[in-house]
Amino acid sequence: MYDSNTWQTRRQKLMKILKEYSFSIDLRSVMRELEYPSKKFLINDIISITKTLKNEGLQLTISPPSCKACGYVFHLKKTLLKIPSKCPKCLVLLLKFISF
Numbered sequence: 001m002y003d004s005n006t007w008q009t010r011r012q013k014l015m016k017i018l019k020e021y022s023f024s025i026d027l028r029s030v031m032r033e034l035e036y037p038s039k040k041f042l043i044n045d046i047i048s049i050t051k052t053l054k055n056e057g058l059q060l061t062i063s064p065p066s067c068k069a070c071g072y073v074f075h076l077k078k079t080l081l082k083i084p085s086k087c088p089k090c091l092v093l094l095l096k097f098i099s100f
Contacts (some may be wrong), residue, residue: 010034011045018060020047027083027097040081069086 008016013034017025027042036042049062066073067087074084086093 010036011049014045015043015049015052024063034085044085066096067092068096079100 011093014030017030017033018098024078027039030036031039031042035044053060062076064076065084067090069092070087070090071087072087076082083097
């Protein structure tokens with residue numbers, strides 16, 4: 001009668017996607033698929049899910065963003081995910097987003 005996915009929270013749906021995908025998925029794709037209103041909400045959920053996965057004995061691998069023009073790779077802090085707006089090296093706006 002009711003689909004179980006209908007009653008899942010956005011965070012539960014995100015966890016399901018991260019567990020089921022066998023390839024990397026980028027931040028923008030997740031935002032579109034789960035209809036997140038902003039990157040800030042998604043990043044907060046990812047930080048929370050990382051802790052939940054750790055308690056389950058699993059680990060979320062996060063690839064840092066990089067510049068498509070010069071190849072500069074941004075450094076991520078463990079507890080803080082920030083999304084850069086432009087490359088500090090060449091000042092170009094062509095960035096490859098964070099992927100999981």
